[in-house]
Amino acid sequence: MTAYNVVRFRVKPGRDREFIDLHRKAKTDFRGWRNGALVKTGDQTYCFVGEWDSFNSIVAARPQMIGMLDSFRDMLEDLGSGLGVTDPISGEAVLQLNSAPKTAKRAKPKVKKKAAAKAARKPAKAKKKTAKKSKKKARRRRG
Numbered sequence: 001m002t003a004y005n006v007v008r009f010r011v012k013p014g015r016d017r018e019f020i021d022l023h024r025k026a027k028t029d030f031r032g033w034r035n036g037a038l039v040k041t042g043d044q045t046y047c048f049v050g051e052w053d054s055f056n057s058i059v060a061a062r063p064q065m066i067g068m069l070d071s072f073r074d075m076l077e078d079l080g081s082g083l084g085v086t087d088p089i090s091g092e093a094v095l096q097l098n099s100a101p102k103t104a105k106r107a108k109p110k111v112k113k114k115a116a117a118k119a120a121r122k123p124a125k126a127k128k129k130t131a132k133k134s135k136k137k138a139r140r141r142r143g
Contacts, residue, residue: 023048
């Protein structure tokens with residue numbers, strides 16, 4: 001079952017770029033790791049979300065993840081309330097939400113503007129001609 005770990009951080013003033021760059025360069029060769037994202041949630045605050053094959057994969061990778069944390073721990077501020085510099089949580093997914101399948105848009109036929117305008121005028125011309133012919137016939141009958 002797919003599992004996720006989520007970690008909340010607050011970066012010291014002026015260290016955001018360095019913090020992001022370290023995550024960009026981080027080795028994510030953990031067994032069971034699928035992908036992850038670093039999300040900016042406010043001024044100096046971030047949340048990391050990791051996707052894993054299973055919860056056991058997260059448990060097995062914790063020593064490596066702590067080692068990674070140690071490489072940038074000095075960039076982080078204490079979150080308060082006895083949390084320290086991180087607020088980690090993890091668990092198995094109980095519901096997977098997927099985006100709706102994209103439907104192919106039908107290509108509209110390309111019609112040149114002049115051709116379209118001409119086609120639109122044709123029925124009007126035909127009506128006028130029919131009306132003129134009807135008037136001529138009526139005159140002939142009268143006269």
